[in-house]
Amino acid sequence: MLQDHLQDYVKKHGFSGYTELRAQQNRNHAVSMLNGSLVSNSSGVSRGVSARVVKGGAYGFASATGYGDDLEAIAQIVRAASDNAAFLDRHVQRGQPDFAPVQPFTRTDGLEHDVPVEQSYLLSVVDELDSYIAERFPKLLSRRVFARVLNMEKLLYTSDGVVSHSFVPRSNVYIFMTSQDTDGQPVELYKVLGGYGNFPEKFKNAEDFFEKIEKQYELLMQKAEGVYAKPGIQTVILDSDLAGILAHEAVGHTVEADFVQTGSVGGPMFGKQVASEKVSLVDIANTAFGNLAPVPVFVDDEGTPAQDQMLIENGILTGYMHNKESARKFGHEANGNARAFDFSDEPLIRMRNTCILPGTDKLEEMIASVEDGYFMTDMNNGQADSTGEFMFGVPMGYEIKNGKLGRAIKDTTVSGVAFEVLKTADMVSDTVTWTNSGMCGKKQMIPVGMGGPAIKVKINVGGRA
């Protein structure tokens, strides 16, 4: 765990003007087996200190590796940040006042999860899962099992008197299986296990996951005999994984306040109907439905206490995600969306755990209501646009014919304009599940959670004619 040398620095030097001072340590572990060969067996740490200083609205940032009791080293970083802010202030002369001060507070979150992770334990879990797959399914064309651990610890002091020390662990195992379709072409399916928590806590026994592996193989065999989806606008039930990425990619990015100011479609739609009244969407700070969300944030990297941010309420666009600067500009409240990935990164407006809230429909009834369409169950990536247009890769799904599931489909992509697609949502299931391995890219990568129920919509499918 990080020792608190920042406290000593602050006691000795104090702050001159608006400053955020952060020590951070990201520890990671990676173990990968490809067809039984150990292709990766690594661990690492990224540790350092950063300072961000604001002068007249101009930001100066500096960081350096290493973190210890050398207070002069910390002072040099603060000076470098201050010099950068002064350089820019001289050029731009924006003359903005400092941010309104917040009430000082001190808190710690998640530090009890900071327990050692043994590389040998990751190796044993991956080896056991890989051996099980090799023994059970010897005809697979290939298999990959890999474990990833990312434990992020941050110690933040701000010139407002905010002190926050947090630890957020994430542990995932990815299982890829590849078989051949009826034409002899490779066909692949993957599953992600784990989520928030330390690796030994999330993966106590490898055999607990054997049942999921059996299910994954069964789905892969269905996909191997699958058909290409038909192209064009179709009635599609997007299962939770896809609804979650819809919430993140298609809507979430367009209502980040920096994007709004640049001209995203979220700007002119504020206060307007952007979805069916069955749709409500929220960016959850840390706790959802009585449990910790996949990426709990209690204090952001500007020192703002984190609160849930409602984005769409019963179909009406009601909120944006902010940092301190954009909140001041819009006259809204900042709710803790300013996040940085590494010690050397400045905070940006980021989502945390974006989730479509559950409805009242049963999934079986939703499937039964579709005469000719698709039930899409998995996603593998997604991108969104300033126009609200989005796309997701779909590696698994089924035809729906006359209210019943039919043949599996091959890899495809779905796309649409978020607010138009959400207006077609006429059924929303009553159960939310989370995707808890997501990394979002926006100058920096950052862990995010994505959640949702199943939703029934009209959407464009990138099938084959």
Added chain:
Amino acid sequence: MKKAFEVKDQAVLDTAELVLREIKAVGADEGETWVSRNVLTELYYELGKISMVRTVFSDKVSIKLLKNKRKGTVNLNSFDPTDVKQAVADAWQAAQSAAPDEAEGIAELQENASFSSGEKTPDLDLMYQQLTDLLADTRQDFPKISFDSIGVEHTYSERLYANTNGVRLSEEQGLYQLSNMFMAKDGDQTSSFNYFGTVYDDPSERVTESGRVKRVLDETQRQIVTEQIEGSFAGDLVITPGCLENILWYVADTYLQDSAMISGTSPWKEKLGEQVASPLVNLELVAEHPELPGTSKLSGDGYVAENMPLIEGGVLKNFSLSRYGAAKTGLKRSANSGSTIVFSNGQTRLEDLIGWVERGILLGRFSGGEPSPAGDLSGVAKNSFLIENGKVTKPLSEVMIAGNLGDMLRDTVAVSQERENSGYWLLPWIRVTNVTISGK
């Protein structure tokens, strides 16, 4: 520039030598390390203003050791000898639990060498001037363009590869880079995002003097009001250079690189020396090129990289395999496993290449799902125009394309004489037939 081996920063050299001593001291058979010292200077524009100056000092150490072909790897960002010794001990512990792999190893003894390029110290005033010039030129010539963000960066690094076989290779590089994201706006209407990344070694050059930058800004400005197309058809794609880079990255990952080859999923795994693409396709990975300052002279596994053809006249000449990938597959290690790519220009003028298209799309950007192992891909045509009867007509939205990467290279029927250069790729426009295009 290649020269006799030297490391300017003594801390880099001392740290590498400490790692190698510790690797031997713990009892490993062999090992290697990358050690680097880096400084990033960034000027950042967002939300309509130049908002931040950022300086990042970073030290990086990567350690790999082997005992009886069992591997342990540790990365850290500290040159502190105590941290380094602990990292080697951690790598040793990791290796104890690892399964042996006969393909594991380190680079063989070769001539030690150093390479250097670019400036060590950034000119922040010139960077500021370059950024303000870009904003002023864009405001004047492309007034509907709105930048979401622009980063003007200078990175300096000195990095050293050293291993227990006696290999010592170093590279000192100073490089400027400009990245951005923008859209065009008119009232409440916006175009799709677009971007142009570029690397260069002279910050005094005006960014908007580049034909590529002008084209991308101009095309985006004409994409504010888009149209949709009805139904599906098999048509042509004219793929722009920036989009082609994205497609070629997919090709490398699906057909040529370690993962696809080791897993055996590459559809080309048995195709070395065979025709896999149209005779018009000539692709090369480069380590040195007079027009591309973004090349790296060293491979990730401790060799001096060389220029290497991937596909010549449509014939697969080389895979892009690391030392490990080659050992696992029984193939030859590739002289280049990097990503700086050159596609030879063709014989067709761009105007004619588009002029031949009866119905298709000028594909500016592709937003798609990960290709399947068989090379199937589908996604949305972004920043794109419809081509009808040889003319670029209307900007499009909500149009999807679906095809197969291998088929697209086989169905490449024209390659433009003109090419564009980002500093890390040099690519033409290509025309591909028989791709599924679907609208609403």
